[in-house]
Amino acid sequence: MYFRSWLQPRRGLAIAEACIIGIVAALSAVFLKVSSGFLGAWRVHSSHVLPAWVALPIIGLSFGYLAGLLVQRLAPEAAGSGIPQVKATLANIPTKLSWRVAIVKLLSAIIALGSGITLGRQGPTVQVGAGLAAGMSRLVPTSPDHRRQMIAAGAGAGLAAAFNAPIAGVLFIIEELLQDLSGLTLGTAIIASFIGGVVSRLLGGRSLDLNIELLYYSSRFSFPEIPFFLLLGLLAGLLGALFNRGLIFSLQFYRNLHISLPLRVALAGFVSGVVVSLLPESFRDNAGLREYVISSELKPTFAAIAFIAQFILTLVAFGSGAPGGLFAPSLILGSALGHLVGVFAHYVLGGGSPATYALAGMGGFFSAVSKVPITAIVIVFEMTTDFNLVLPLMIVAVTAYLVAEKVVPGSLYEKLLLLNGITLNKQMSVEGILTRLTAKDVMQQRVETLDADITLEEAKQAFANSHHRGFPVVEDNKLVGIVTQSDLTKSLSRHLDNNPSLREIMTANPMTVTPRHNLSNVLYLLDRYQISRLPVVEGQKLIGIITRADIIKAEAEHLNGENPNPAPQAEPSYVVYQTQSPSTGRGRLLVPVANPETAATLLKMAAAIARDRHYEIECVQIMLVSRHTSPSETTVRTAKSRRLLRQAEVLAKRWRIPLHTQIRVAHDPAQAILETIKERHIDLILMGWKGNTSTPGRIFGNIVDTIIRQATCDVVLVKLGTQQSTVNTLQFNRWLVPMAGGPNARIAIKLLPALVTLGNEPQIRLTRVFKPLDFQPDMTVLEQAIRQLMRRRQLSSTVIAAPVQADSVVEGVIKLVKTEGYDVVVLGASREGLLQQAIQGNIPEAIASGIDSTVILVRGAIES
Secondary structure, three states, X not given: XXXXXXXOOOHHHHHHHHHHHHHHHHXXXXXXXXXXXXXXXXXXXXXXXXXXXXXXXXXXXXXXXXXXXXXXXXXXXXXXXXXXXXXXXXXOOOOOOOHHHHHHHHHHHHHHHHOOOOOEOHHHHHHHHHHHHXXXXXXXXXXXXXXXXXXXXXXXXXXXXXXXXXXXXXXXXXXXXXXXXXXXXXXXXXXXXXXXXXXXXXXXXXXXOOOOHHHHOOOOOOHHHHHHHHHHHHHHHHHHHHHHHHHHHHXXXXXXXXXXXXXXXXXXXXXXXXXXXXXXXXXXOHHHHHHHXXXXXXXXXHHHHHHHHHHHHHHHHHHOOOOOEOHHHHHHHHHHHHHHHHHHHHHHHOOOOHHHHHHHHHHHHHHHHHOOHHHHHHHHHHHHOOHHHHHHHHHHHHHHHHHHHHHOOOOHHHHHHHHOOOOOOOOOOHHHHHHHOEHHHHOEOOOOOEEOOOEHHHHHHHHHOOOOOXXXXXXXXXXXXXXXXHHHHHHHHHOOOOOOEHHHOOEEOOOOEOOOOEHHHHHHHHHHOOOOEEEEEEOOEEEEEEEHHXXXXXXXXXXXXXXXXXXXXXXXXXXXXXXXXXOOOOEEEEEEEOOHHHHHHHHHHHHHHHHHHOEEEEEEEEEEOOOOOOHHHOOOOOHHHHHHHHHHHHHHHHHOOOEEEEEXXXXXXXXHHHHHHHHOOOOEEEEEOOOOOOOOOOOOOOOHHHHHHXXXXXXXXXXXXXXXXXXOOXXXXXXXEEOOOOHHHHHHHHHHHHHHHHOOOOEEEEEOEEOOOOOOOOOHHHHHHHHHHHOOOOOOOEEEEOOXXXXXXXXXXXXXXXXXXXXXXXXXXXXXXXXXXXXXXXXXXHHHHHOOOEEXXXXXXXXX
């Protein structure tokens, strides 16, 4: 009990953590400011030593490439401003946030900002503070909610330290990031932000009083100026909305270039260097440009040039994915826009201060871009401590926010996350997940079922081979009942003299749910009827099953900020070569080819199946690239791969089968195959298999389990025998098919008529392995299989059915193959229990390693 209570988040622990987080975040913010300032000063000095049009582009290009390379190699999550990543983490979206991300973000931001790109350091400090807090919170065993609060406190401390604005740090957490007003959240946020702001002021060379440089700017406000401040808010809102649209367009533009992150950032640095070298010298110092616009008596033309140049250069820099934020550029744009409106108001009214309009414009443009009007007002106020500025600042910020929200509704950071395929969940509670998630989101799609017509003895064997306490009963893929261990126990005592079918003992018309039922409804039914599982049906078709454990797992993953169905880390594959034939078939058969020595045999088997079923063949060749590069951005040579695909084209032309080919560049071969199955609507996949789960230098082997678990179509795995792997002439004459009565065995039987055409006068033996003490084996399954084969009129093979006695399936099959010389062994995994062993390499691997013959494993389609 003591240990359990120690694990609970305590207020004292939270306060201590918040203090440490505030100090660490402030130190990192000061380091970022000083280091980027040093590099920026060196860059400006270099433009005086060398011609600016030479020095600035070279520095921008080289530093940009180095910053992008650092992010790509060490922490891709550190790209961009970092605030969307923090927002996603706080919304319980699985986003990597750690010490490593924080350190990489800090170093890469220093280099990127030193290159001269038009981005700010305030956004990176938010991610750095949050990343450091995330790393520290892992050292203390507390709840996920406590960890989220510490991450939010770190983000607020980072912003407070960057702007020397502790109140703004707290408000940013409440208004944008966590949106939580609980006592613990407010307390930790206030403490961390206060300490961050204080430490930043002390180390930044400023005293604890708030009379900073901006206080000496002339700030005046009179009632007749209100329409001009409203005009400024309107312009800030419209241009801020345009700015946000431009940011999204810039990101999409860079992605369409299909170049790596280092090259994108280098390109942005080069373009920025060229443009800045053509502008007045004041533009070379991004850090001082805002104050220069506010405090100087500028001509309107300079302010207009500053606005246009900053607008374009920020879009160029941000779209590249460079580690930098939008806060500072927004403030510069706002100050330039405000200065222009202030000059206009001065000409019209004969009075007014352009500096006041510049400061109000800072808050207005910031509010329009980030959609945080309260934070924008407080940041500018804390920077100036000028009470005369509060009213005009509020007018401009609120007007700009309302206009921008009307023109382009929604948060910019959420749009950036959506661009990366992440949708934020507004409901953070367990109650929210119970009402939001449906049975389809949580159910197990792979369901072990029993056929309604199997015997009681076969049902008993199914329970013995599985850990499940109940099975759905299906007929023609439609749910007709459910059978439990208690049903089986009762029936065994009543039926001693006969062997009834499962239909007679099952519970007909069981309680079910649809895929659209939310988890609250599912949980209610489970409690109301005191059952442990519910079949999920669409119409009468069984598509999954959901248990109490599935719901508990979903809740736990939600509380831990994990995704119940995590997406693969690898990027999607990219098609670099493709050919198409007329689509005249009834379905499609996919053949991934990798090994030239076995490709010909696999293609002949695929052609035999395709010709028998009137299928088209889809042939794919996968080229693997490093995870450090994007598949869509990597240059590859396809000549060798195209030669391999031509074998398939020749065979398809000879047999008059429609053939489509493609070459995919990918990080993960299994993912690329699954993508092909989904995109091309594949009905059956036939792929090579080495008989184990480790294939160095080859595509197949260690990814077979992924394909067999996740591919929704029929799967046929072929481990070619020694002779077939080395000789061009196929030796597929004697076929052995062990059977146990499961559905996959029946699918294997359906494939046999097509496959046996590859041999000369083929002979098929159907067998079933029985224990030595079983003197009267049940031949029903074998007899049904023979009748199924005999229905095929074109089947010219000799078919026999004979049982074999052995202590295990492996022993029986290997003994038969070695004594009677079978060329091919076809294994139809009868149940998931057996299939699990197949994936892990028990039965098929033992058979494959124990014989030199070809082994074929068949698994039926998964209902999706």
